[in-house]
Amino acid sequence: MQLILSDLKKSFDKQEVLRGASFTFETGHIYGLLGRNGAGKTTLFNCLNEDLKPDGGSVMLRGGNGTERPLAAEDLGYVLSTPIVPDFLTAREFLKFFLEINRGKIHKPQDPDDYLDYMQIDPADRGKLLKDFSHGMKNKMQMLIQFVADPPVLLLDEPLTSLDVVVAEEMKQLLRRRRADHITILSTHIMELALDLCDEIVILHNGVLAPVNREQLDDAAYKDRIIAALKEEQNV
């Protein structure tokens, strides 16, 4: 499966953030989306998630048989950098609601507690209101909802930055396990995370997407190449 972004454009008043971004993302890869502050990473994610309407371009999904169709709601999961969960529900209730309204769409649905086990959420916490969850726990819940929905494309905005080292490592393992049949794109500012977890680095610079080829470079040289690419002057 491929996620094909073609000539995606988005401006805010006169400021062009996406200037015809194009890229083809492939199943089985974790992509690290890097860009400088204000480069438009979140705008790109918001356009893919239909939070923002792009001014132009298309987002298509190409299946294994070569047929293309527009990216639909159920094809995409989006994990925000600041986890937002409904404060008035417990973890178990949130999951129950999610499972019920997605009945028929979820492959082999399980009991909410089985999913919570999978995410290693303590049984004692499952009946607590989500408002009392820590930042990391909320993040886990947000991630879990996406794992349960299991969309072929998963967007993660600065996913692991606010987690403690143990939870961050657990999350990395989970993402690696899911890599085979998903397209995972994570935006981050942390180079080490990108190099550690991602198979490919894509930079968003001057409103367009471009891969940074690793070739035979070691980590340090690759890092230099990425930084050099991000430092390139704007083509006005």
Place this chain on the structure above:
Amino acid sequence: MFEAFWISTRLRISYRVNGILYWLKRIPLLGKLFPAAPYQIAGLKSFALVLAVIWELLTFFLGKLLYLCLFYLPAMSFFQEKHGVNLAAAFQHLFLFLTLAGAFAWNRFATSDANSHYAVFLLGMDAKRYALSNYLYFLFKTALGFAGIFVVAFLLQPDELRVSAVWILTLPLLVVASKLVESAGELALFRKTGRNLSDPSLQKIALVIPLLLIALAYGLPVLGWMIPSIVLYLLTGLLALLAIFAVLYLFRFREYRQLYQSYPYQLVTVAYVQKTTQEHYQKKLVLEASSDKTGCAYFNDLFFQRHKRLLLRPARIFAGIAAAALLALLAATQIYPDLAEKTSTNLIKTLPYLPMLMYYINRGQSTTQMLFFNCDYSMLSYRFYRQPSVILPLFWARLRMLVRINLRPAIVLAVGLPLLMLLCGGTEQPVDYLILPVTVLALSVFFSTHYLVLYYLLQPYTAGLQTKNPAYTAITSATYLVSWQGARMMGELMTPLLFGLACISFSLLYVAVALLLARRLAPKTFRLRQ
């Protein structure tokens, strides 16, 4: 010192210039004419700077003029009319007490606001120089403002009020001296106890003293007492003398930075207020509730159960007040037969006021706000939540919930009003017994639907918890106008029966159209605003 003042003034003016540009951009329609980033356009900035400077100059006089018009003129003419006192004497009396009260309540010395926070803590300015230069400027503005107004009043010499030339010097001196003495007192208190007047343990005193002075200002003339001029002048002299020591103390005091730190700082913005509202809702959340429903009904049921107190309490209070008012009226009509007769014949004529009453008791706007802050704010970030298969069933569940909440006070009125009519001797037209309750119920359903549909079609709140949709603001204001003026004007044009029928038909038609619109458009419009 002057340099510190100049820097802080420039900081304050640029803060105000950016504020003006921000508001210019927000003016409906006109705002669109301004560029996206008006802060960079030199011409616009100069225009805003001129406005900011004019505003600064106006603050010399405008506030004081308003203060004199509001706090003096009505009271003075009242004292003259009822107690036959001399206007000039009444003015001097009020001025003395209100100035002393103002020394506590309106004394901008080293209090923490956005400007001082930026200057002292972010820009690292010298706290003492910042505090003193700005305070002296504040006092200068105050003295000049009052003196200017008294000069003009002296030259004009309005009828009845004999403006004394002595006021031009004495009264501004009284204001400045009392403020200086109070500030020195506050500093001494801080040095000794480490507390300032915003400290919870001192807040009561800080409130009671000015209130007591205000009570003396307005209360004594009612009792026939007024402070003679000589006391005013002697006290001014004494305070002026003390003020000299106060100024010395202010200049010797060193712990200005600590003083600023002792004030709780919070930049009060709209977003902050909304955030506090959200936290307030969250605090009232209770876990003990469950639901045996499924899907969207389950979700909404839990929302309702967990926020039951917040959602139902106002409706219950309205229902209680309505019931008590109806019972009291009923009791009164049983004691006074005249009143009973008047009630039975006139009750139906109050129909044109019903839309306003129902507008006030409706919980639509506050409930949708709560839905956003405590539920949709988080859930709308999930794409699955924005699908028609979730939006529409949830809309219906919420509509039922909102109608049920609003029906509580409505039912009390729908049952109580015809019953009152019956017990007061009845009406000549039996159809009144029907038209009155049905109108109440129809209006209740109308307002419930109105606010929920507006919320779904115009979703006015942003991810930053602000209200940011001019159309929503315009329509909610128009709702108020129509419920009040529109209904009254309609009521004058038609009989109560016809008015009732018009209300019912309008409500039914509106609800039908609104629901149809919600069904077609809500999946597209119910989004988190960026």
